[in-house]
Amino acid sequence: MKVLLLEDEYSLRISIKEFLEELDFDVDCFSNGDDALDAIYDTRYDVLLLDVNVPGINGFDLLKTVRKDGFKIPAIFMTSLTQMSDFEEGYKAGCCDYIRKPFDLVELQLRITQVCKSFYYKNRNKLDLGEGLRYDTEKHKLSFQGDEIVLSKTEHQILEVLLRHKEQAVSITTFQDEIWGEYVDPANIRVQINNLRKKLPVDIIKNRRGVGYIIER
Incomplete structure (x- = not known):
């Protein structure tokens, strides 16, 4: 750099x-x-x-x-x-x-x-997440091989937090601070993250046990 x-x-x-x-x-x-x-x-x-x-x-x-x-x-x-x-x-x-x-x-x-x-x-309009999975940072749209994957508002926010911290494990506390701005039951956050993972045709979100979640590609 x-x-x-x-x-x-x-x-x-x-x-x-x-x-x-x-x-x-x-x-x-x-x-x-x-x-x-x-x-x-x-x-x-x-x-x-x-x-x-x-x-x-x-x-x-x-x-x-x-x-x-x-x-x-x-x-x-x-x-x-x-x-x-x-x-x-x-x-x-x-x-x-x-x-x-x-x-x-x-x-x-x-x-x-x-x-x-x-x-x-x-300042990158489209992020290539591998294997045909792309995220448009201007339109806030996720697509796979050209077809849009519909996400909820919270799922969008979770994905964007992970992308901002790409290749860095994101803790539950960070999700609380950057999305909700207050304490939220960690179990509820994990449910939202798992819902997002189920919608992704490519397994890009990894769970680092005891640390947080990370996008490694």
Whole structure:
């Protein structure tokens, strides 16, 4: 994964770069917003990590500029700005996440992973789940060899949670949080998941006992 890092604080920039490179990320570092902006037009990046208050164009204006020019790259702001107005401006500029300094590098890693999974899932219209099974993320339709498989609203939601966390086991608690937003009897959730599995002609949902459910393909 190729990362653009815009951070003018030297020690933090080097710490982030070294940490991510140990995880096999390819990191290009910049301390000036103008240089980072030029690089985005010259190089394909998978994710942007942007400080806000930097020399040259600031992080907010940089992201507004690339979004205006049609660049669909997931972006995370890393900043010491803590006012709600700053938070709002960051999201209006087009960021996917906003992390306040100081932060743990492991937290940054987790946010990068989740943002990229979510972003690239949302920006793919049709997901190929194998053996003729496809899911259209715009129309929210599941089909097998061209024929639609009719799902209930809850079954759609369960499938989309699993796809957002593809190749990662999803716990019952995660289903509760992302679908219902409150406690739901785990037995009822398992029934809904099993109902979904019965409708699928391809066995793509696996049960990791004691951990959760996962789509592995």
